[in-house]
Amino acid sequence: MVNNINIFLVIGLIGQGFFSTRFIVQWIASEKAKKSIIPFSFWIFSLLGSVFLLAYAIYRRDIVFILGQGPNVLIYSRNIYLIKKKKK
Structure with a gap:
């Protein structure tokens, strides 16, 4: 249990680091x-931050x-997706 925590x-x-970095980048x-x-990197950091924070939230059952x-x-x-689609 300690290792999981x-x-x-x-x-x-x-x-949280990814999520905070997006504002610095912007x-x-x-x-x-x-x-x-x-x-574009704002959206990448936003997505990464949300995925990691969602995983943490699910683990915490919050x-x-x-x-x-x-x-x-x-x-x-x-x-x-919309940004990538527009560039094609």
């Missing part, structure tokens, strides 16, 4: 462009956290 704590922390891109923009992150995985995946 440590593994899922790391998964949760990684997810801020840097906007500063460089001198206007507010959302780079329904509030699950309901908060679950739809985000679909939304971020759809945004990535």
Whole structure:
């Protein structure tokens, strides 16, 4: 049980790291462009963060956290799909 707790704590922390990094990436891109923009990497970090945080929430059996992150995985995946589709 201790190993599972440590593994899922790391998964949760990684997810939070990805989720937080997306804002840093967006801020840097906007500063460089001198206007507010959302780079593709924002959506990648959003998706990674949500997947990891959802896994952690499921492990913790936290329904509030699950309901908060679950739809985000679909939304971020759809945004990535739409961006990739437009580039083709």
